[in-house]
Amino acid sequence: MRDFSYLRAASVEEAINAAALPATMLLAGGTTLLDLAKCGVADPERVVDISHLTGLDTIRVDGEGAFIGALAKMSRVAVDAAIQQQFPAVSEALWQAASAQIRNMASIGGNLLQRTRCAYFRDPATFPACNKRSPGSGCSALEGVTRNHAVLGGSDACIATYPGDLAVALTAFDAVVHLGERSVAIDDFFLLPGSTPNREHAMQPGEMITAITIPTSVAARHSTFIKVRDRQSYEFAAASAAVGIAFEADGKTISDIRVALGGVATKPWRARGVEDALRGRAFEPEAVKQASRLAIEGAIDHGANHYKIELAPRVVERAILKTGAMA
Amino acid sequence: MTIVETRAKRGDASDGTLGGRLSRIDGPAKITGAADYALERQPDGMVHAVLVDSTIASGRVLSIDAEAAEAAPGVLLVMTPDNALPIKSATDWLGTPPPDVPYEPLARTITFSGQHVAAVIAETFEQATSAAALVKVTYEDTAAIASFDDPRAGDGMAIDQMTVEWGDAEAALASAPVRISQEYKTPREYNVPIEPHGLIAHWQGDTLTVWEPSQWIDGMARTYAEWFDIPFENVRLRSPYIGGGFGSKALPLEHGAIAINAARMLGRPVKLAVTRPQTFTAYGGRPATRQTIALGATREGKLLSIVHRGANETSITGIAVEPLGSVTSIMYATPNFSSRQNIVPVNTVKPGALRAPGENPSAFGIECAIDELAYEVGIDPLEIRLLNYAEEDPHAKKPWSTRRLREAYAAGAEAIGWSNRDPRPRSMRVGNQLIGYGVAAGTYPVRRTPGEALVRILSDGTVEVASSSIDMGQGTYTILAQTAAEAIGVPVETVRVKLGDSALPRAPVAGGSQLANLMTGAVHKAALAARDELIGLAINDPNSPFRALQANTLVIENGQIASPRDTGSAVAIAEVMRRTGRDKIETLRNTLPEKLRNDKDHFRNFTTISTMLSPTDGDYSLHSWCVHFVEVRVDVDFGTVRVARMVSALDSGRLYNPKLAESQWKGGIIMGIGQALLEEGIVDSRHGRVINNNLGDYLVPTNADIPDLEVISVGIPDTHASVLGGKAVGELAIVGVAPAIANAVYHATGVRVRDLPITLEKLI
8 A cells, every 4th residue: 555644634724734744635526636646646645635624615606706615516616506697607617627527526626726637747657757746857748749738838847738627717807716814816826837847836835725716897797618629528628718808888899808728828828918909999800810819929839739829719719709799 | 157137028119029129138237236247256365466567668677676565565476477387378269279388478578568567466456556566677678669650660561361352453543544542540449448357366276267357258268278277167257247348358368367377376366457557558459550542443433443552550479460451342343453451560569359350440441532532533422332332242252141231321311311412522511610421331241150058948937048158238138038038939038148157058259240140049049949848848748738639739929838729728838847847948059060069179169269150151241231421510610520410321130139239339330439530549659658548538439429329220131141130230330430420521621531530630
């Protein structure tokens, strides 16, 4: 047995204290941790079970925004009527994520922290070189099969794609990740790999996601999430886009637009270039097409993932056109 | 043994006579969890084996440091080639006698990534898994050839037995008014059954019991007996249910030898189940293939010549041939034909059988090529198929036994609405969706091996059928109950079928789509013999209630025996058995020809494939046929292909149970959709390793990917093909699905994708 100690935390405070110890991982839905333990990537010395803690699965929507407890299940958030009404892109992203079984188990906090599907990351026995697993060991993907790897936000150390869908929608609508007393804007929560791809987010040892909030906005209310993938269910995005739009009173001029990309970048990718190009402009298909190309500014491909550079702007364009027609 | 009892409803669509749509009688056990799969057994004292696999693709093992693993908690044995007990080589499945060298299932020389180099056996699975990670293997690493796309792989070696030629194909091609030539490729595809391969091996003295999912109980038991040098009768192989095999569970594999040897060395039952990643390396799937097909034709589209050159990957040490010309040579009439095939050794596990080996990729080539020719000469893809219809087997020059392919084309075209199609590529569209219609045909041969079955009529009037054949979901339990019920004249719910145990009467491999035909034939024969004996008893026994009738014969219907002239006199079978004092009537029958009715050939018939008849042995050419019509939607911006509608018309002869046959067809069609759009073993060329070796990354279709599938049976009973008129079912329907979809994608988009799968980047 690979032995580890197991602590069933009695409170958030106890969980946080325990999580401060080295080589400690929190266990919520278990869909990522158990998977990674089986393939030899996760090898914690201590597992702190928080799955049973009460009061952390609240889903509440009011005039200010949405409050989603870290232990709320993906499937419950997806079907929440107020989320569907105020933040349709969030619900749609959850519906299209993972499988029904995983959505029923996985927590919202854990969902944000899911690890990449990079095949080299997930097979340590065959591919010892992985800067994300072992800093400084190299990257097996750079010269390998890169069809699913990132074209945005990569570095010489890592091109692993952030795999999630929900975080893409949250990034579009300026969600905030609450770490107990501290809170971090979601765009700052996820880190670019740079030279430290082992650091994926801004959490410090002893911190734990307790909730996510999403501020209410007209754009969030008029939003959509489009996910393009090889298979129609239970599959990660080849490219995805979360888009929200608000119009001026004339019903034509874009007053607010939010665009974020998934499946193509090392972190949930806010496409501010697209937003800046369209904000204040009239909603018009040719302008949308032109602006959508800005989504992949700075993209670098590694051969097999070149198609993502072609695909991502088309997904953005489709999502903007669809959202604009609804708004 | 496993006994499945029939629960049939009478008088509705689940009618239990042969040809009735009885639901699978093993269904309730599977739905409720009562079905006991082989690997769920827990014999006392069972310990667990976990394999240590090579992490390089080519080289040799220099040393194995097992010290840390041996010291780990619960570890009983770290098996390496140096400490394993010797195993003998065995006769292969073709019947070729073995070389006189030991068989070493743990490798010293590495020819592929994932090859077993050691095994750790421990008290618990977790202990064995943990200790396996502590085994330190030092390798000498040499350059690997990852795939046949590597130029160093070369052209491989020619397999002369695969050459088929008539006329002068090259010359006829050169002088043909219309010529097209293209290369078609399929990637490595894997069986990935949901139930992993594995076994529980248990020695008691020199007898061996193995619980293992198997498509061929007697063939595997024979191999185990030879490996471990014990009589065949000393091996008991038990395989009550099989959670998917698709060709991959018919032959004994290295991990089986390792587990049985470990059980012998430790004197305890050993369980070994391969992990999901090992389902990509512990045995091979369909090899990667490439075919160049050149067609020569008249300007009207009449074929003048087919020149076909194929190659498939094989392993460094093994010969695996995926017969790429099998459909090419029989689908269309052509005066000139040439097909040749190479195999190209690369550093991979030896490829194996995956649903319709040969026919499947072969049809992808020729059925795309004929579609290309149709567009080249400007006629309808359906028309060109009828124009070049083969009225007899163009290769064997024999008449078809039955070939209801014209009827299939007509039925399928009508159902899909083929005439509504605008023939111009990229001409049909709704919103962002390009619409395309495609058609392709498929075929699978009727293979024949003699069978054997035991039928018992018991004193209570119920019936037992026994055979070592297996049911992996295709419906063996059910159709054998129906066969016996009809032949004897009893309600199907009074028939119990016992399968999946080498102690039962023997059966050949459940492969090549032969099992249903050969087993219904054997059960029919044995059941009729039992019925005759029962009637003889009723007529002749002094205590029989029918003695006074002085009848020549009697009828049996619904479990009641009666005089044909006086059905009012009906007496239950159980009553006749009671009155005559018989506890059972037992008949064991086989369908071996006279010349094979000796112990040696009888054994050979069931434990090798050396007696299997080819589809053209005899006066006729025997094949099943099908045609698939498909409508796809291709997103104009995203390149994503979705199958919107699919209609398949199939000729499998007589269907013993249409509901189950349709399910098998649909299963094949679903696999074909996966093959067309999703499935691909992705090889890292530096490491010679398939990197998407799990069900998250090796994509098979989900329900969301599959539309409602319409299947239409156009078959008629074909008694040249089998005693009861059936032809091949199981492997037929996957054949032709991928080219139908590829052809539909061309019609939708104007883009020809000649290498599978058809993923979005090939269309944007």
